[in-house]
Every structure is written in structure tokens, then in C-alpha cells.
Amino acid sequence: MTDPADRGLLPNGVDDPDDLRSLLAEHAYLADTGLGTAVFLALKLGRPLFLEGEPGVGKTEVGRTLAAVLDAPLIRLQCYEGIDATQALYDWDFPRQLLHLRAAEAAHAASDVTALEDQLYDRRFLIARPLLAALETTPSVLLIDEIDRADDEFEAFLLEVLSDFAVTVPELGTIRAETRPVVVVTSNRTREVHDALKRRCYYHWLDHPTYEREVEIVCVRVPEVNRRLAEQVAKATQALRQADLFKPPGVAESIDWTEALVALGVDDLDPDTALRTIGAVLKYREDQERMGRLDVGEIIAASLGA
């Protein structure tokens, strides 16, 4: 099992998921057992990692942290409705190709038409978009963010790239990844992603963290915070998550909130301060209105008193 060829992209000194979790923790990402195992397997066996979960549970951050851990560039592809191959894979640089033609014309160098044509489809006129860039960069971490926003044609296309890790440009030939990039695909589950894509990945559902873990995360992410404030913030966010909200706050919100409180010089959270800074946690008018009805002060006071 320690055969070096079998280690994939695992960093040195990492032999099991627990080693990897402590390495991630050094880079300020606290992963639980499940996520640790998922990342471990993704690195070792070179399969993409498919992360799904509520917004703000730290899906994108996994990609960023992995890039830091592996000391590899992070190549990010943000998906949106209508994204297509020219924006994700490669595109020919038309203006430069035209300029090249004009220049050749001006220099009267266009004697050999085929040679000129070949020059036009040179690698230097090819703009590498994130997917191609990731295949050409070794090692690299490819983060395909919010795949659920792209439409299903794009998913099928992605499936092709992710199964072969090769891209064929008709004019140039096939470009293959030397070593597979580490791929992290995230989804907010606004729609169901096709099973065929998930089957090629390790699927992991990220949940909101437990109270203890959330305190740890807040402390690690906002080092200036004192532990008591971190505990209070975690308690209040956990309570808000239980309340009947439009969009329950994620860890990202509790970190934002803590940062806001630290910036205000608060070191003890009371219901009044909580209400004044609630905009860092609840970002829907409906939720803030509902809080008026549910009385956020009471929820927070109850959670703090507990």
C-alpha cells in the first residue's frame, strides 16, 4: 500500500485520512472524518471529488485549501447558465489571428498559403480556458464551482473531459494531462446533477458542523477572537439554524459575523449587539422580517443563557 506509484498526489508523510486532516488543519481548514477520507481517496486514486451541501458550509474552501496544501495553482471555473465550451475549455484568439494575417499581408510574406494557415492555428493563438489550463498545468487543483448553475449540455461535455482528462483540438491534436489535476466539483443542489457525472466522482454531502467543531473553525479562521465570543457566536448561529428561516446561516456567516464583531471591538455578545450586526448572518429581507416576529433577541438570549 506504500508503493510510491500508488500514492497518487498524496503529499509526503500522509499515509491515512487522519494525517491528511491534520495537514488540512495546518492550513486552517478543519475537516471531519468523512471529508478527510473523501479528500484522501480523491488524491490517492485520482478521482474527482463531488461536494454538495447548503451554501456556506465550506465547499469552495476545500479547493482553495487543497491548492495551498499541495502548493499547486488553483484553477477555478465558475459555472453559470449558458456557459459553453469556448468559455470553459479553449477558444481561438480571433483578433490576434486576424492581426497575424494582416501583418503577413503587409510584409508580403504570404507566399506560402499552407504555411500561413498552419501559423494561424498555432498554440500561441489558442486561449486556454480553465479546463485546458488545468490539463496543461502539473500539478494543479481544478475547482469547478456551482456546477448546478450550468445547464445539462455542459454537464455532458464536462463528463467527457473528466473521464479522459484529455481534450482534442481539431486543428492541433489531443492535449492530455501529464498527471491528472485534482478536481473538486461543488454544487448547491439547486437542481439535480446527472448521475453519470456523480458516478465518476467521490460524492460527499457536507453538513453544517457540530457546535464544538464550529467553535474550533471560528477560532482558527478569526485568530483575533477570544474563545468565549467564538462560543457565543457558534451557539447563536446554531440556534438560528434551528429557527424557521429562509436561508439558514452557514459557517461562512458565523465567520463573517465574528469578524464583524471583532472589528467593532466587541468581546461579549449580548442580544442588543447581535441585533445590530444581524446583517452579517441573515441576508434575506424575509428572514430579517421574520426575525422581527420570532424575536431574534430572545433566540440569541436563550442560546447565550443556555
Place this chain on the structure above:
Amino acid sequence: MTTDRMDLASAPVRTVVAIGRVLRAAGVAATEGRIVEAVRALDGLDASRRDHVYWAGRLTCCGDPSDIERYDRAFAAVFGAEDQAAPGPELTPVREQLHLVPVSGDAGDGAGNADDGVTPLATAASRGELLRERDFAELTPAERQEVDRLLAQLRLPGDVRRSRRRRPSRTGRIDRALTVRALLRRGGEPARLLYARRRERPRRVVLLVDVSGSMSAYSTALLRFAHAAARRGAVPTEVFTIGTRLTRVTRELSLHDPDLALAAVGDAVPDWAGGTRLGTLLKEFIDRWGQRGTARGAVIVILSDGWERGDVALLGEQMARLRRLAHRIVWANPRKARPGYQPLARGMATALPHVDDFVAGNSIAALERLARVVSGASRAPVRHSGSSDGFDREPGNA
């Protein structure tokens, strides 16, 4: 391949295969390929550790949060529940099996039908015509078999929406990339302008089928309709059942055979013929699915009698929310077909102001009408009688 040098009879491999079988029985698509991946993943981990086995299986065999719940149960069944990964008590609901009523073969085609109001002179075709109009609640077992066959042939053509993507066309806006590419192909010579137009994509249809006790005469037929719509429809279709719980049954209905699909739904739906909490379940639907995208721009079809046991105000609030998300809301209420029907059930009266089209859906013909309404080919706008119900919605708002 790592699996080649693994001892195929070794305990971990057998364990994974055992989990796979339990998973498949529980309705998780743990295919052979996924099992192979699970074994391969386990090979990279420590097969003697329970949590490693758990995660190797979960990361490879699950593809959906609802799979995880089932996986936990299957894992506990194979390993015995003891650790924190074991499911909580509410994850194992008491299930009522849906029994498909076997149709007795004695009432073939001819003599046996004298009692159901068809004259002996009626031909097969007119018999079909009559059946098309018959209320589902009044069918004899023999008729039910025939109606089931007709139901399986229904289609849901669906509506279209404009997509963000373009396709080449003779009219529309100039496609710059395409034009420049054509220009380059000619070595920079001025070329024809090429145009592109927005493509049209099918609009998603979401069917919410009421399976509560008050709908029991209709729910089986309506689910068969849902099956035909999901299987044969030209549009992406999502199907949910509502009763005392919200259950997504799209996957179960993707089985080809209607009887098998309905049996699968019966296994998956824990609240068959129970009460109705329309408001709460609509809220759950919008929170968990609708708002995230399932309802956005979709045609929502609610098949229910609008009998609400819970808070009517909540139902109204949720219908308003759904109205803002969805493209159109169609409500099919089998009771509407009864002569002199008035939407007096409190739930129905509350929901009606937010409904675009109100149809019956109690017979084959009514379901065909429903399909036409969903596709936008015909409309059945809610009419306001100006009675004590007090809805005031502008006509033509729909």
C-alpha cells in the same frame, strides 16, 4: 486495476458486496461499477476499520442526500447499529405496502359488463369513449384494468421556455463568433453575416400528487398518470407525493413497467392514505426543492382535493410563495367534476386565488384536458363567482 490483485473472497470485499445488495434492495442505484469503485477505495484505506469501510462505501455508492439516509440504514443492517453513523429513530418510518389490486380475469370483454351500464350493442370504440369519461372512483375492477392501459398511453407534451443558448438561424441577432469564424475560414474575406436565435427548451413540470385518505379513490390512477407523464413526456418531470409527508418519487417512477413503478412508489411512500397537511408540505417542498430550482419557471401541477387538516393561513402563504417562483400553477381537483361543485373546502378556497388554471382530473378525458392545459395549448382559468369566498383577482392576470 487495483481490484485484480485483491483477494475477491476476502472479508472486506464480501462485506462491500453485501452492502451493495442491501442498498439496491433499498432503492439506491449501487451499480456494479460503483461497487468496484467502493472496493478500490477500500483498498486505499484500512479495511479493518469500521469507519473506513463506512466512508469507502458512502463516498462511492451514494449520489444524493436521500441515498445517505438509506445507506446508513443498509450499513447498520449489515454491521449492526452501534456507532454515530447509525440512523436516528425517525429514519425508519413504519411503511405501509401499496398493494396493487389484481384484476379478476372473469369479466373479459363481453357478457361480464352488463352490470356497469354499457349496453350490449356498444362497440369496443364507444366503450373506450365511455371509459374515458368515467370517474376513477366509480370503476369496476375490469374497467380499472382497461383504464390503466389507457392511462399508460397518456402523454404530457409540456410547455417551452426561451433558453439562454442560441442556435444558428436565418433571422435573429448577428452571431459575431460564427461570422468571424466564417470570415477567417475565407482568409479574412468579407463574408455573409450569420444569425442566431434563442433556442427553446422544454419547461419543467412538477407534479404534486395527494395520496391522503380523502384522495384514495384517485391517487393510484393519478400516480399512473404521473408515471406516463414522467416516462413518455417530452419535458423533464418531477413527481412528489404529499399526505402527511413529502416524498420525491421521480426515481421510483422511472421504472419502465407501470405496475413495478407503482409498487416501488408504494414502498417509498410512508404515508399512504393518511391525513393531509398541505400547507406544511408545500412549505417543505418549496424549502427543500422548489426554491433551489425545481419550481423556478416550472409548471406546477397540484393533484389534490384541497382538503387541509392543518393551518389554512400557512397554505395561503405558501401558495403565494409558490406563485412567485413558478411559471404557472395548475390545480386538478377530482371533486370539481361533481355537479354543483363549489370550492368550499377551506384549503381549496384559500389556495384558489393563487392558482392559474383549475381543472378536474377525475377521468381519462379530464387528464387529457389537464395535459393540454399544462402544455399551454388550452386554458382553464379560475373563474370567480363573486360569492362569499371573497377572492378578488384581476381577470387576465393568469
